Amino acid sequence: xxxxxxxGAVMVLGALLVPLLRGRVRQAYMLxxxxxxxxxxxxxxxxxxxxxxxxxxxxxxxRVDELxxxxxxxxxxxxxxxxxxxxxxxxxxxxxxGLIYAGAAISALFVGDLISLFxxxxxxxxxxxxxxxxxxxxxxxxxxxxxxxxxxxxxxLLLAGTILHYADTGSLEFQELGLVSTGTALIFLxxxxxAAFPLLHGWLQDAYPEATVTGTVFLSAFTTKLAIYAxxxxxxxxxxxxxxxxxxxxxxxxxxxxxxxxxxxxAYSLNNQLGFMVVGIGIGTEMSxxxxxxxxxxxxxxxxxxxxxxxxxxxxxxxxxxxxxxxLYKSMPWTTTFCIIGAASISAFPLFSGFISKSLxxxxxxxNHYTLTFLVLLFASAGVFHHSGIKIPYFAFFxxxxxxxxxxxxxxxxxxxxxxxxxxxALGVAPGxxxxxxxxxxxxxxxxTSHVVNQLQLLLFSAGAFVFxxxxxxxxxxxxxxxxxxxxxxxxxxxxxxxxxxxxxGRLKGRIQARSLAGIERxxxxxxxxxxxxxxxxxxxxxxxxxxxxxxxxxxYLGMAYL
Amino acid sequence: xxxxxxxxSYWLERPGSVGKIIRALIGVCVAVxxxxxxxxxxxxxxxxxxxxxxxxxxxxSCVALVIAATQLRKILKRDEDYYD
Numbered sequence: 001x002x003x004x005x006x007x008g009a010v011m012v013l014g015a016l017l018v019p020l021l022r023g024r025v026r027q028a029y030m031l032x033x034x035x036x037x038x039x040x041x042x043x044x045x046x047x048x049x050x051x052x053x054x055x056x057x058x059x060x061x062x063r064v065d066e067l068x069x070x071x072x073x074x075x076x077x078x079x080x081x082x083x084x085x086x087x088x089x090x091x092x093x094x095x096x097x098g099l100i101y102a103g104a105a106i107s108a109l110f111v112g113d114l115i116s117l118f119x120x121x122x123x124x125x126x127x128x129x130x131x132x133x134x135x136x137x138x139x140x141x142x143x144x145x146x147x148x149x150x151x152x153x154x155x156x157l158l159l160a161g162t163i164l165h166y167a168d169t170g171s172l173e174f175q176e177l178g179l180v181s182t183g184t185a186l187i188f189l190x191x192x193x194x195a196a197f198p199l200l201h202g203w204l205q206d207a208y209p210e211a212t213v214t215g216t217v218f219l220s221a222f223t224t225k226l227a228i229y230a231x232x233x234x235x236x237x238x239x240x241x242x243x244x245x246x247x248x249x250x251x252x253x254x255x256x257x258x259x260x261x262x263x264x265x266x267a268y269s270l271n272n273q274l275g276f277m278v279v280g281i282g283i284g285t286e287m288s289x290x291x292x293x294x295x296x297x298x299x300x301x302x303x304x305x306x307x308x309x310x311x312x313x314x315x316x317x318x319x320x321x322x323x324x325x326x327x328l329y330k331s332m333p334w335t336t337t338f339c340i341i342g343a344a345s346i347s348a349f350p351l352f353s354g355f356i357s358k359s360l361x362x363x364x365x366x367x368n369h370y371t372l373t374f375l376v377l378l379f380a381s382a383g384v385f386h387h388s389g390i391k392i393p394y395f396a397f398f399x400x401x402x403x404x405x406x407x408x409x410x411x412x413x414x415x416x417x418x419x420x421x422x423x424x425x426a427l428g429v430a431p432g433x434x435x436x437x438x439x440x441x442x443x444x445x446x447x448x449t450s451h452v453v454n455q456l457q458l459l460l461f462s463a464g465a466f467v468f469x470x471x472x473x474x475x476x477x478x479x480x481x482x483x484x485x486x487x488x489x490x491x492x493x494x495x496x497x498x499x500x501x502x503x504x505x506g507r508l509k510g511r512i513q514a515r516s517l518a519g520i521e522r523x524x525x526x527x528x529x530x531x532x533x534x535x536x537x538x539x540x541x542x543x544x545x546x547x548x549x550x551x552x553x554x555x556x557y558l559g560m561a562y563l
Numbered sequence: 564x565x566x567x568x569x570x571x572s573y574w575l576e577r578p579g580s581v582g583k584i585i586r587a588l589i590g591v592c593v594a595v596x597x598x599x600x601x602x603x604x605x606x607x608x609x610x611x612x613x614x615x616x617x618x619x620x621x622x623x624s625c626v627a628l629v630i631a632a633t634q635l636r637k638i639l640k641r642d643e644d645y646y647d
Contacts, residue, residue: 257632258640330573366607374608382621383628398575449602456595457617464592465625467585474626476633482646483639491646 011103060112078221085416086214097130125151131215147207161186194227202487237284248275249380256387286440291360298353302345305420309339312409322478327401338417347389356431
């Protein structure tokens with residue numbers, strides 16, 4: 001089968017047939033696509049390479065190694081769960097674009113050259129846009145446009161970097177690049193935008209919460225993890241990634257604490273989780289890169305689960321604002337349970353998936369003497385439990401009863417959440433299966449007494465802090481509000497600046513125009529003063545005077561002839 | 564209690580339930596710190612071996628996080644329709 005199409009293409013091409021199908025056949029078909037793709041990846045031989053010649057360049061459509069494979073597995077799982085979660089909707093736009101998006105991201109994992117990567121990179125950008133626009137609101141439309149500009153911009157940087165890199169080295173191969181030239185720096189920046197580096201992160205928190213209920217689930221899985229994969233492939237051991245990642249883990253959690261839109265809280269914590277993976281890439285040892293891959297794997301599933309649970313709340317209640325929710329455990333007990341499992345996983349409770357993946361990165365940081373980074377990661381670990389682990393389930397399902405009574409989530413949503421929750425626990429209980437898939441051999445046991453006790457202390461006392469802050473009234477209430485973030489720069493400051501500059505230019509133009517007009521008017525008035533019928537020169541002359549002047553001129557002319 | 568005076572059918576809403584949860588949490592917290600005295604720690608850093616280090620770190624960092632975020636809100640908070 002692999003001889004026919006590259007991995008991912010099954011979904012990209014298969015998506016095109018979706019609009020032709022109806023009802024249960026369509027549902028079964030869409031669920032079958034990721035399964036088929038998964039089987040294809042399992043069967044790929046580890047040494048498989050598929051190159052073609054195009055325009056005189058060698059393009060590598062498929063190159064298989066363990067790093068590609070582990071990401072591909074989880075992308076297929078995410079695609080399957082996202083489709084399952086969305087199965088109740090009738091909107092073909094979302095299905096077709098979602099499958100193309102997932103397929104393009106999977107293809108990107110296997111391509112071996114930068115041109116093919118660029119094509120997949122832009123295809124994910126454009127296909128994913130429809131997950132936002134499909135919400136069909138003014139806010140979603142505008143957020144989608146901002147998202148598109150930034151995503152396509154990242155692709156343009158990637159292309160520019162590729163061209164420079166090719167001019168430098170004559171190679172298009174996508175392998176370890178390192179920050180060594182302007183070209184690779186541009187590629188690094190392109191990856192950094194998609195990975196939501198600090199100050200380049202605005203699009204994530206801006207756009208994801210504006211997508212449809214099911215669209216956010218799709219979005220949460222692929223774009224940023226593709227960037228993490230690309231960084232791990234191209235820039236392992238790049239020192240600057242360690243502080244970048246540490247910053248990424250820390251600053252979003254402050255926003256998450258005061259954010260009211262619970263899907264936006266999750267977007268901030270998504271950003272925070274990416275930080276752990278980026279640190280792992282920056283350290284660049286076998287253990288830390290294993291940690292990054294493992295954490296990405298676990299993260300895609302539990303983050304998807306959390307977005308699914310919040311999506312179910314939005315779907316049933318019509319709102320996702322913490323200030324309007326509460327007490328939903330009565331109406332949505334299953335959703336509540338699944339959300340708590342996702343929350344426990346992202347918080348890295350022992351026996352849940354985050355525990356067995358994140359600790360690889362933390363241990364690698366300690367063993368390589370990144371002491372400050374280690375402490376920042378610990379702080380971020382406590383913080384992520386605080387806002388994702390407690391705040392999300394607490395304000396949606398518990399807190400004060402909002403009085404909202406609704407139905408439990410639709411059955412397909414519950415099954416999708418149940419599957420994700422099962423995987424979260426399975427990975428946590430039996431980490432060996434995931435460890436076996438990682439790029440390097442793993443000699444690590446997360447379940448040592450000290451690791452378990454330390455982690456429980458950290459988490460339980462974070463919970464204690466939450467209770468303490470709630471009881472003393474220090475905890476900030478959920479308020480109807482938005483908080484300024486980096487996107488303020490291009491949503492408010494830049495337009496205001498443009499307006500000011502345009503206004504200034506307008507005024508300047510007006511002033512120049514007025515001055516010139518006044519000058520012209522003065523000249524006209526002066527000329528008219530002398531030449532108008534009433535002016536000295538404009539008077540009709542008498543014939544005598546004319547003859548006299550003419551005679552005088554002729555005499556003068558005669559005189560000049562003798563000189 | 565519900566409005567008509569009957570005890571709520573939800574365990575969480577009955578008086579004392581929340582108190583029970585908090586007492587249980589305190590109990591578990593005490594237990595995990597006590598556990599530090601019953602095994603030999605091999606932390607990578609010496610300060611990791613200090614009994615209750617992770618407990619203290621978790622509590623202090625969360626309180627600091629929330630207080631800092633609350634202060635941050637004073638600068639960053641805008642009306643919901645700020646961007647409209």
